[in-house]
Amino acid sequence: MKKIIYLLVLCATVFGACKKNEGGVEVAPETQKPAISAINPKDPKPGDVVTITGTGFGSVMADAKVSIGTKVMTLTSLTSTEIKFTLPEGVTEAEIKLAIKDIVAANNDPQGATIKPKPATLPVPTYTALSPANGKAGDIVTLTGTGFSTVLTENRVEFIGALSGAPVTGVVKTATATSITVEVPTGAVTGVINIIVKNVYATLATGFNGVFTVNSSGVGTGKGTLALIENLMTNAYAMATDDEGNIYLTSTNAAKNLLKISPAGVILKTYAVTEYKTTGHVAGLCNDKNGTVWLIQGNSRNTAKIYKIVKGDDKPVFVRDINADLIGYNQYSSLSTPLNDMAVDSKGNVFYVDNQYDLWKIDLTGAQTQYFDANDLSTNKSRSLNISDITIDKNDNIYIGG
Incomplete structure (x- = not known):
């Protein structure tokens, strides 16, 4: 009795899986057509994993073919609803296509099927x-x-x-x-x-x-060092040293406006003009007792700025503008001749010579005052003394030359 029941159940299962056409002939059920619902990412880099999701992908990897343009991808995994592959080198922008047993999958991704590879991120050596x-x-x-x-x-x-x-x-x-x-x-x-x-x-x-x-x-001895430094920069304009013996050299050369050079003549840093420059070249350089290097930059007092390079930090730090408007000297705003030398005393007061050869002082509060008028310094009142150099000794005595 039990054998008969099992036979009836088996027959019902087999015959229920088949359909008959109008002529009564049994036909196999239709295979589900493949369809793509999403592709991610669409802008992969070489080495990135791309995932295709959808339906009807089957379970046999050999039945599936994915291509981008003319390049066929090597699949790494496949299920009935998901396919993955790693993007190789050399793939250019093109549409992605999927075929399962040579049946082309419909693309229902609302963002389309175009893959736009990004260049690979090169490792930093x-x-x-x-x-x-x-x-x-x-x-x-x-x-x-x-x-x-x-x-x-x-x-x-x-x-x-x-x-x-x-x-x-x-x-x-x-x-x-x-x-x-x-x-x-x-x-x-x-x-x-x-x-x-x-x-x-x-x-x-x-x-x-x-x-x-x-x-x-010949670096490091006598004239050899001088010759090397001479060749490092054209149109050298000003120089200073820090307390470690490093040389700061500036010029009117826009590409190499400021260099830091070791005592042996080795270029330690070429400062990018974007670190301090707005207009004009570095017109004056000096150092103080703390090893800080000061620089003044600009074409006129109306546009000039003062920066400092603190010992242990090579980045120029902005100190203040030297603006003619602040002190009522608007007549200098149109001048384009460079500013001249500068110096710093032991208290941190900054002295600089402007393009009218006057000597100015900026104290620790930032207040700016005219220290000497070039006309007053000349014994011949019919002409001014053209101050071009300034230095301050350890006792804060100021020396000027022109």
Whole structure:
């Protein structure tokens, strides 16, 4: 009796799964057509995972084909409602298409099916060591770090050049992901070696300055140092030193308006004009007893500004405007000749010479007063004394020259 019941249930299941057409012939049920409901993200970078959601994808990965333009994607997972793949390199903007057993899926994504790949984010290489740290043109130097390219032409190594500090490129001999060998080029001088990988500059490791010393340059002794500094900047205008012996050199050259140079002649920093410059070049430089370097910048007293570079912080800090309107000298507002020298006394008072060769004082409160009139300083009242230089000694005695 039990066998009969089981047989009847089985028959009901089998025959119930089939349909008959009008002629009474049994036909298989229709397969669900694939459809896309969403694609995310639509702006992936190479290496990102793209997810297609929808229905009717089946369960066999070999039955599914996803393409973007002419490139076929390699799928990483598939369910009846979700497909995933990793975007490879070289894919350009195009529509994404999905086919299941050669049946093209309908796209119901309201945002469309266009994929717009973003460029890959390049890792920032690091620069941790060099060996040897000194040598001459033609020597081979090994640079160590991370994120270098194994393709020689994708690595660029720049040395400081003798001609106005312009970089000279060394020939890369070998390259791995962590090491580059490079030949010291002719014309290189002592300075920081820069490594550029796929147009991305390597960052220096903490505590490592990246400086390579060129033995043949004569740096650090007598006239050799002077010659090097002379070649670092054209149209040098003013200079000062801090209490560590570093030299601050300024010029009318817009590209290299202010440099910080070590006692050995190594360029420690080229200040970007955006850090302090609004108009005109740095007209005066000086230092005080605390090791702070002061600078005055601008073409006239109506537009000039004073900044200071505090010891231990290379960023110029704005102090105040030197505005002619504040003191009633509007007749100077149209002047375009540069301001002249400046100095700071032991109390922190700032003295500067304007473009009419008058000496001005700015005290600790920011109050600005005329300290000397150029006409009063001249023994010949028919002409003024053109003050061009000012310095203050440790006893706060002021010396001027013109």
